[in-house]
Amino acid sequence: MDQSKTPYFQALLNYVDAGVIPFHTPGHIQGTGMAASFREFVGDNICAIDLTPMPGLDDLLQPTDSVKEAQELAALAYGADRTFFLINGSTSGNQCMMMTAVNPGDKIAVPRNSHKSMLGGLVMSGAFPIYMQPEVDEDLHMDHCVTPETVTQTLEAHPDLVAVYLVTPTYYGVAADLAEIARIVHDAGKLLLVDEAWGPHFHFHDELPLSATAAGADLCINSTHKMLSAFSQCAMLHQTGSRVRVDRLAAVIKMFLSTSPNLPMVASLDVARKQMATQGEELLSRTIALARDARARINRIDGLFSFGEEHKGRPGIFDIDPTKVVVTVRGLGYTGYEVSELLRRRYNIQVELADLFNVVALFTIGTTSTAAGRLVAALEEISHGERPVDMFAPSGILEQRLHRGSFRLPKTPPMRMLPRDAFLAQTEFVAFRKSKGRVCAETIAPYPPGIPVVAPGEEITDETLSYLRLELKAGVRIQGPYDDQLRKIRVVKE
Numbered sequence: 001m002d003q004s005k006t007p008y009f010q011a012l013l014n015y016v017d018a019g020v021i022p023f024h025t026p027g028h029i030q031g032t033g034m035a036a037s038f039r040e041f042v043g044d045n046i047c048a049i050d051l052t053p054m055p056g057l058d059d060l061l062q063p064t065d066s067v068k069e070a071q072e073l074a075a076l077a078y079g080a081d082r083t084f085f086l087i088n089g090s091t092s093g094n095q096c097m098m099m100t101a102v103n104p105g106d107k108i109a110v111p112r113n114s115h116k117s118m119l120g121g122l123v124m125s126g127a128f129p130i131y132m133q134p135e136v137d138e139d140l141h142m143d144h145c146v147t148p149e150t151v152t153q154t155l156e157a158h159p160d161l162v163a164v165y166l167v168t169p170t171y172y173g174v175a176a177d178l179a180e181i182a183r184i185v186h187d188a189g190k191l192l193l194v195d196e197a198w199g200p201h202f203h204f205h206d207e208l209p210l211s212a213t214a215a216g217a218d219l220c221i222n223s224t225h226k227m228l229s230a231f232s233q234c235a236m237l238h239q240t241g242s243r244v245r246v247d248r249l250a251a252v253i254k255m256f257l258s259t260s261p262n263l264p265m266v267a268s269l270d271v272a273r274k275q276m277a278t279q280g281e282e283l284l285s286r287t288i289a290l291a292r293d294a295r296a297r298i299n300r301i302d303g304l305f306s307f308g309e310e311h312k313g314r315p316g317i318f319d320i321d322p323t324k325v326v327v328t329v330r331g332l333g334y335t336g337y338e339v340s341e342l343l344r345r346r347y348n349i350q351v352e353l354a355d356l357f358n359v360v361a362l363f364t365i366g367t368t369s370t371a372a373g374r375l376v377a378a379l380e381e382i383s384h385g386e387r388p389v390d391m392f393a394p395s396g397i398l399e400q401r402l403h404r405g406s407f408r409l410p411k412t413p414p415m416r417m418l419p420r421d422a423f424l425a426q427t428e429f430v431a432f433r434k435s436k437g438r439v440c441a442e443t444i445a446p447y448p449p450g451i452p453v454v455a456p457g458e459e460i461t462d463e464t465l466s467y468l469r470l471e472l473k474a475g476v477r478i479q480g481p482y483d484d485q486l487r488k489i490r491v492v493k494e
């Protein structure tokens with residue numbers, strides 16, 4: 001197959017060129033009915049290709065023609081047997097993987113530091129989660145990946161597991177030993193599902209971690225929009241081998257996709273695949289070099305630290321994606337949130353993620369050397385500026401917590417009910433401060449990175465309450481609960 005072709009994008013161009021007189025959705029009719037101010041800004045061309053499945057435009061739900069060819073090209077480029085284009089992100093990818101691989105009550109091993117969309121998959125499928133503890137890095141204050149040893153122990157403790165689900169890389173660009181884990185999982189006769197939302201570029205460069213398709217994952221997902229050039233919400237689900245039922249997967253995808261997909265998004269997936277297949281190595285080489293250079297310069301700034309490939313081999317860090325530049329700002333006395341805010345307010349720079357100790361800058365094929373230089377210069381200036389009242393000083397609240405050992409990513413609370421049963425149970429609101437001992441009916445995930453501290457079906461413990469109080473105090477956004485200020489919390493009625 002010819003990777004320089006973009007069959008789906010071409011199909012849209014052909015439709016426009018044919019000058020078809022449209023009596024069909026979307027109602028803006030190729031921009032004619034669109035508010036002028038919006039149309040002027042977004043441009044005529046995007047309006048012209050915002051169409052709907054029609055003869056000549058194939059159908060994402062039942063592909064037979066240009067979508068089929070575009071997906072086959074993507075499968076070939078990624079070394080998968082089948083690839084499905086998704087238009088609701090890896091969020092829907094996680095839900096589709098679970099709905100394909102597990103039935104109600106089936107056990108599935110999942111890392112605790114999964115994205116909250118994994119919990120959506122558990123609620124929808126009714127599966128029984130067996131949580132695997134990722135490696136916790138006390139120095140960097142972050143979770144890394146699950147190790148092969150943890151996977152082995154989990155399989156031994158739960159021989160009735162149906163599948164193992166992994167997240168790799170993490171939000172911070174740390175990757176698991178996927179080849180070894182794939183071998184262990186497949187030797188045990190189980191399915192391997194991989195949330196590789198942050199690694200859509202891995203397959204296209206030797207200096208990046210091994211991709212999930214190359215490792216032989218049965219199902220894996222990529223957020224093509226995160227690190228490659230597709231529009232937001234665009235993702236791909238890849239399937240390899242003969243362990244999953246392909247008819248079930250196809251049926252699930254049909255259930256999750258809109259019957260009115262946004263066709264420019266679909267075309268952007270087609271074009272992003274071509275870009276990687278034909279120019280990926282060159283574009284990524286430039287990106288990797290830019291990120292490595294920025295990291296080296298940041299590491300020369302007093303008070304800052306950016307971990308890198310020298311950390312490979314530490315627990316849970318099998319490999320590292322160099323395009324994620326994680327800057328630990330604790331040495332400046334600031335929190336990551338504060339530095340993120342300073343970068344935006346003073347320097348007009350927006351980073352991808354901030355947590356208590358770090359900011360994370362993504363370097364992608366779209367990052368320019370000018371932008372990289374601005375980031376480094378801004379961090380340098382911040383480091384020379386007046387230091388804040390140090391939140392981490394011995395009398396500061398964070399340091400006290402760190403020293404008392406009470407600030408730690410909390411342990412997984414006991415699971416009292418299946419996530420699905422708790423989510424669908426009779427529930428009530430109680431005051432957050434009085435919720436200890438109750439069974440939570442919501443997901444509570446400080447965002448970023450969106451890792452649940454409490455999941456539906458789990459008991460609310462003292463440890464989770466104090467951790468969440470700290471996160472709230474530090475100004476972290478809490479995602480998942482109805483009341484995002486966490487004054488009240490939804491629990492299962494007793």
Ligand SMILES: Cc1ncc(COP(=O)(O)O)c(C=O)c1O
Nearest residue numbers: 088089090091115167195197223
């Ligand atoms: C590990 C992981 N999986 C899945 C998702 C969801 O991806 P999307 O935003 O493409 O729906 C995210 C989002 O940040 C993520 O970090």
